[in-house]
Amino acid sequence: MWRRRAGSGGPAVEAVGKTASDRVQKKLIKVYRATEQFARVGRVAELRGQMKPLLLATG
Numbered sequence: 474m475w476r477r478r479a480g481s482g483g484p485a486v487e488a489v490g491k492t493a494s495d496r497v498q499k500k501l502i503k504v505y506r507a508t509e510q511f512a513r514v515g516r517v518a519e520l521r522g523q524m525k526p527l528l529l530a531t532g
């Protein structure tokens with residue numbers, strides 16, 4: 474089976490942190506919640522770790 478290699482997502486998370494867009498913040502919350510079931514996967518855990526501080530900062 475062919476699998477697409479996922480990127481780190483770091484640059485995308487950084488871009489979210491630099492925008493004041495409410496829409497972007499809501500999308501980040503949606504992605505964070507959607508990835509919860511995969512939180513034990515290394516790359517997903519890393520990405521969620523980058524997202525969490527942004528989510529906490531926006532409250």
